[in-house]
Amino acid sequence: MDLIKVTAEIISKSSSTLALTGAGISAESGIPPFRGSGGLWGKYDPEEYATIEAFHQDPEKVWTMLKELGEMIFRAEPNDGHRALAELEEMGKLKSIITQNIDGLHQKAGSRSVIEFHGNHRKVVCMSCRTRLDYESISLDILPPVCHCGGIFKPESVLFGEPIPHHALHSAFHDASECEALLVIGTSAVVAPASQIPIIAKQHGAKIIEVNTERTILTGTISDFFLEGSSSHILPLVLKMLKH
Ligand code: NAD
Numbered sequence: 001m002d003l004i005k006v007t008a009e010i011i012s013k014s015s016s017t018l019a020l021t022g023a024g025i026s027a028e029s030g031i032p033p034f035r036g037s038g039g040l041w042g043k044y045d046p047e048e049y050a051t052i053e054a055f056h057q058d059p060e061k062v063w064t065m066l067k068e069l070g071e072m073i074f075r076a077e078p079n080d081g082h083r084a085l086a087e088l089e090e091m092g093k094l095k096s097i098i099t100q101n102i103d104g105l106h107q108k109a110g111s112r113s114v115i116e117f118h119g120n121h122r123k124v125v126c127m128s129c130r131t132r133l134d135y136e137s138i139s140l141d142i143l144p145p146v147c148h149c150g151g152i153f154k155p156e157s158v159l160f161g162e163p164i165p166h167h168a169l170h171s172a173f174h175d176a177s178e179c180e181a182l183l184v185i186g187t188s189a190v191v192a193p194a195s196q197i198p199i200i201a202k203q204h205g206a207k208i209i210e211v212n213t214e215r216t217i218l219t220g221t222i223s224d225f226f227l228e229g230s231s232s233h234i235l236p237l238v239l240k241m242l243k244h
């Protein structure tokens with residue numbers, strides 16, 4: 001079976017297609033996923049550094065990781081996978097992207113309808129007075145960065161143990177319950193509650209198409225089709241087939 005063709009046909013017939021993306025789609029833009037080989041996460045174990053408890057206990061230590069992640073994010077450029085999704089939206093074939101990523105690369109590629117399930121790294125917020133500033137406008141020479149009120153700034157990205165922004169959670173679950181097709185791209189689908197999105201879509205009758213370099217817990221259970229390979233390779237092929 002030609003799965004690229006099957007996927008293109010499903011998208012072409014669907015009146016509402018969504019994409020759920022994870023760290024894998026940005027891997028080839030130079031931002032390493034949590035699960036996978038080394039890089040940033042070989043140095044900073046996410047379970048030790050990416051939690052709100054760790055931030056409260058030792059903000060300087062967590063900011064050392066956040067600063068390095070920020071440098072990586074602001075250097076990164078979208079790849080062909082991000083660009084293919086932006087073009088699908090432009091063609092009216094993709095309603096929106098729900099992303100677990102905090103890197104802003106979908107928007108940089110031209111996507112407009114993006115639900116940032118885990119927030120983003122573009123803004124920081126003061127943990128005391130809730131002042132919000134652009135991430136790039138604050139000095140990171142001394143860590144942690146401190147607000148004029150004396151409180152500590154934290155990026156608006158969601159750390160483990162923090163709630164999902166209300167509007168993102170609501171829109172994502174609502175859209176998932178109404179879509180006809182869901183592309184699940186570059187996510188291990190183990191981080192809750194984002195991991196519920198494919199299940200909600202499936203329960204409401206959507207076709208689930210997974211694009212990943214490796215099998216996941218969804219493969220063969222929740223997913224109707226599994227397209228094995230890099231998203232920067234597979235998504236442009238689907239786009240090309242759709243334009244045929
Ligand atoms: P994950 O690290 O758990 O899983 C990444 C998945 O991507 C794996 O299943 C892997 O097989 C797959 N993958 C790797 N390279 C790929 C490629 N080129 N094409 C397609 N698939 C590929 O990521 P997750 O499921 O998103 O969950 C981890 C959490 O980490 C998320 O909540 C996210 O907020 C955060 N995170 C974000 C970034 C980012 O913003 N770019 C980077 C690291 C972690």
